[in-house]
Amino acid sequence: MAPMLSATDLHVRYGAIRAVRGVDLAVSEGEIVALLGANGAGKTSTLMALVGLVRPAQGEVRFGGEVISGRDTEDIVTRGMTLVPEGRHVFPSLTVAENLRLGAASRRDREAVVRTRAEILELFPILAERSGQAAGTLSGGQQQQLAIGRALMSAPRLLLLDEPSLGLAPQVVDDIFDLLVRLKQRGLTILIVEQDAVAALDIADRAYVMVNGAIAMQGPAAELRASEQVAHAYLGATMAETHA
Amino acid sequence: MAYFLAQSGNALSLGGIYALLALGLAVVYSILGLINFAHGALMTLAGYVLVFAAVLGLPFYLSAPLAILVVMASAVLLERIAFRPVRGASGATMLLTSFAVAVLLQLAFQLFISTRPQVVPLPDFLTATVDLGSFAIGVNRVISVVVAVVVLIALNLFLKRTVLGLAMRAAADDFNVTRLMGIRANRVIATAFALSGLLAAVAAVLWIAQRSSVDPMMGLVPVLKAFIATTLGGLGSLLGAVLGGLLLGAIEIYLAAYLPDAALPFHGAITLGVVILVLVVRPQGLVGASRELGK
Secondary structure (H helix, E strand, O other): OOOOEEEEEEEEEEOOEEEEEEEEEEEOOOOEEEEEEOOOOOHHHHHHHHOOOOOOOEEEEEEOOEEOOOOOHHHHHHOOEEEEOOOOOOOOOOEHHHHHHHHOOOOOOHHHHHHHHHHHHHHOHHHHHOOOOEHHHOOHHHHHHHHHHHHHOOOOOEEEEEOOOOOOOHHHHHHHHHHHHHHHHOOOEEEEEEOOHHHHHHHOOEEEEEEOOEEEEEEEHHHHHHOHHHHHHHHOOOHHHHHO | OHHHHHHHHHHHHHHHHHHHHHHHHHHHHHHHOOOOOOHHHHHHHHHHHHHHHHHOOOOHHHHHHHHHHHHHHHHHHHHHHHHHHHOOOOHHHHHHHHHHHHHHHHHHHHHHOOOOOEEOOOOHHHHOEEEOOOOEEEHHHHHHHHHHHHHHHHHHHHHHHOHHHHHHHHHHHOHHHHHHOOOOHHHHHHHHHHHHHHHHHHHHHHHHOOOOEEOOOOOHHHHHHHHHHHHHHOOOOHHHHHHHHHHHHHHHHHHHHHOOHHHHHHHHHHHHHHHHHHHHHOOOOOOOOOOOOOO
16 A cells, blocks of 8 residues: 655755755554654754645655645645644644634534544643633643644644654653554554654654655664664764764 | 813824724734835725715715725735735845835826825715714714724734634744644735725725825825834734824824924924833833734
């Protein structure tokens, strides 16, 4: 069966800077796939290119069999793929309820939206408690829950997450990662970018390691967890230095 | 006391118009970072629609909504033609674009209509006054206050209750993430311009109801005042725009009413002096640390 999401020879450039240089990756239905790598390895740029927030300079992205590279983010989200951006990016001046309502802006079936909303409030009871509060006043962990809840309001088949652990207390990170596993059990497919490689490999089925804009290594999470090279790669050493 | 009350009515009426104009500037600025100086030309356009509608024999209760619709459509069209190509460019580029659009429209009014003021026929009831016991106030002023309040409440409901309104507030917070909600960026921006056109046209109708004429430069001064009002209130803040507009209207009217005759020629300078004083104390404006709706 064809993968749900695939990128072939993906390139991203910002002027002279080549942030992503020929990435190939695939995510199959029902998987959690981790994309690991040091700061500046090109992970975020890859995610941005997948959801259309930056236009790939070269390469093709397919989602559910259709070519989506070059399409607008708005269209891609409507097709069932969305991103929880790095740093959460809840709308701070909007209330929790308003943030969630916007998450479902692309959906027409109101009854289905009501059901999704009930499910999300069950997953994140804190969001029900803080419903009328401005999102900017929530704690970091609560904002991350809201950002994920808001993304789920669009009823995605594939959820991309960029550094969900960033700036959160270890206990909160554990909760978020437990939640991702539960979402997978409910049938959601997940592609997660993480600097905390150990935590990500714990929940992932497979992983890719990015170095200098390219995929340096890939394989089942269990294998990569045992690999010393991964430690080097995600700590920031280039593969060349690792071999030296 | 009667004099003070009458002047307060004037202050509310003028402040309400400034508030509408400032809000029109702020709605676009909070989303695009663009200060649209062509806003004044939109006001002027509303005036000319009233003139032409009168020539065609349309009554005021039809010509006013027509002016509003034409200006809303023109604002959306301006965005398509002039501002979309420079979207995301530096603030200076967008500012210059808006100046260029303003000058072009003003020249078009001068060339194709007239440099002279055109009379806008107003219905009789607008020029009547209401007797409030100890003092009297023009019907046009009362309507101006009432309309400003109604529009502000309606806008507030739109921004709080509708998905498109929420999307506009969200876009002011974070444009890219708003697109991640599956909301069309172009739709949000077109709505912002339509709203700013609505606010400019309503303000123009109220402005003209107190002057009954329109000339190619009509919108220039009020929009300059509205820009001062948005700065006074806190650039990019919608609440700030409203407060700034009301405050500026009050400063102007009360100064004109209570300054000694000898100081009256310096009325404008003193008004701006007061504004500068407020900004020295609160450089960020009356409301908010930075942009209430953005970062």
